[in-house]
Amino acid sequence: MTSTKDRKRMGILITLLGGTLWGLCGSCGQFLMQYKGVTSDWLVPWRLTLAGSVILLFLAVTRKTQVMDVWKEPRGRRDILIFSIFGMMLCQYSYFTTIQYSNAGTATVLQYTGPAMILVFLCLKNRRMPKPYELAALLCSMAGTFVLATHGNPAELAIPAQALFWGLAAAVTVVIYNLQPAWLMSRYSTLLTLGWGMLIGGIVLMGLRRPWRIHPVMDAETLLAMCFIVLFGTVCGFYFYLSGVKLVGAGNASVLSCVEPLAATIMSVVWLKVVFQPVDLMGFALVLSAVLIISVNQAREERLMQPKIERRNTDG
Numbered sequence: 001m002t003s004t005k006d007r008k009r010m011g012i013l014i015t016l017l018g019g020t021l022w023g024l025c026g027s028c029g030q031f032l033m034q035y036k037g038v039t040s041d042w043l044v045p046w047r048l049t050l051a052g053s054v055i056l057l058f059l060a061v062t063r064k065t066q067v068m069d070v071w072k073e074p075r076g077r078r079d080i081l082i083f084s085i086f087g088m089m090l091c092q093y094s095y096f097t098t099i100q101y102s103n104a105g106t107a108t109v110l111q112y113t114g115p116a117m118i119l120v121f122l123c124l125k126n127r128r129m130p131k132p133y134e135l136a137a138l139l140c141s142m143a144g145t146f147v148l149a150t151h152g153n154p155a156e157l158a159i160p161a162q163a164l165f166w167g168l169a170a171a172v173t174v175v176i177y178n179l180q181p182a183w184l185m186s187r188y189s190t191l192l193t194l195g196w197g198m199l200i201g202g203i204v205l206m207g208l209r210r211p212w213r214i215h216p217v218m219d220a221e222t223l224l225a226m227c228f229i230v231l232f233g234t235v236c237g238f239y240f241y242l243s244g245v246k247l248v249g250a251g252n253a254s255v256l257s258c259v260e261p262l263a264a265t266i267m268s269v270v271w272l273k274v275v276f277q278p279v280d281l282m283g284f285a286l287v288l289s290a291v292l293i294i295s296v297n298q299a300r301e302e303r304l305m306q307p308k309i310e311r312r313n314t315d316g
Contacts, residue, residue: 011247015256018241023263025233026095026104028225030272033100036225037216040096041209045202046226048092051234052199058235059192070188070196080196083181088194089201091173094166102163103274105265106148109284110167112261114174115254115294116141121175137293144286151279158279190242198234251299258288258295 032038059065070076098107119134130138145168151158184193216222245253265284268274276284 007247011244012252012256013244014240015244015248015253016259018237018239018244019257019259020263021233021237021240022257023104023108023260023265024267025229025237026099026108026260026264027267027271028229028233029096030099030104030268032216032222032225034272035217036219036222038222039214039216040093040100042211042214042216043229044089044093044096045205045209045211047229047234048089048198048202049206050202050230052195052197052202054230054235055191055195055238056199059195065189065192067192067195070184070192076184076188079181079184080193081200083177083184083193084197084200085204087173087177087180088197089205091170091177092201093205094170094173098163098166098170101160101166103268103272105261105268105274105276105284106159106163106280107167107170108261108264109148109287110145110164111170111174112258112287112291113141113145113168114171114178116290117171117175118178119294121179131297133293133297137290140286140293141290144283144288144290146283147279147286148283151277191239194238249299249302251295251302254295255292255299258291261288 029038029043032043033040056067060067070080095107095111098110116138119130119138123130123134146152146154149157149159149164157164181193181197241253241257244256248256261284265276269276
């Protein structure tokens with residue numbers, strides 16, 4: 001029988017693996033855009049449609065999951081459509097469009113300002129002042145974005161305006177992506193929600209962007225990179241990360257997921273020869289500090305709450 005310690009180690013390992021695969025997925029996307037004439041208008045519709053189909057087929061075959069259950073009640077139909085279009089589709093499209101105008105490392109870090117935006121939203125929703133650590137995280141996130149965008153000179157942008165716009169759009173959609181599907185995930189499972197979200201988002205984006213009109217270089221490298229993006233960077237990445245969350249908890253998983261921007265940045269430098277200035281790395285560090293501050297404190301609060309929950313369950 002597997003011990004709790006072994007389960008936790010396994011949880012850490014597969015969560016790190018999931019985050020690393022996400023980072024490598026962004027780097028593969030940059031490779032296709034840099035060398036194969038691919039654009040986000042072509043990549044994202046195919047990625048979402050194929051990955052969503054694979055996830056739903058996997059659930060139907062291996063777990064005998066009733067994949068159509070989400071369509072049987074009005075709230076399920078409404079929420080899955082909202083999540084698919086305004087969460088999954090917009091989040092992935094804005095992320096890869098940011099890569100198109102900059103690079104995988106910068107795009108991933110800009111997207112990671114999303115947790116700070118979630119904090120602001122929750123404080124406004126609950127009509128409360130931010131906690132000290134939340135305020136510190138927000139300041140780090142804002143400072144990091146400022147440094148990345150301007151290199152300290154507010155009169156001049158250091159990255160293309162399109163990259164900044166789509167990067168911040170990716171961060172905003174992360175708020176929708178994380179908060180809106182809570183009911184769906186609790187009722188139908190996270191993987192089923194993601195599968196439908198990807199498939200519907202991909203089909204809608206197919207209609208909007210018409211990727212068949214775009215003709216990138218279709219060779220062995222393109223097909224290999226696309227297979228990695230769909231199967232490993234998307235299907236396996238999400239599966240490993242979500243499995244890790246069950247073993248180590250959401251708070252600890254959030255800390256471990258910071259490996260994603262690190263992997264994307266390292267691959268951008270080593271593989272795709274992107275040159276970052278020291279001031280860029282300072283911006284990266286500030287944004288990641290914000291994520292770590294939030295994640296570590298939430299993990300701590302999660303651990304403090306656990307004995308109370310267990311005591312309440314025992315008393316009940």
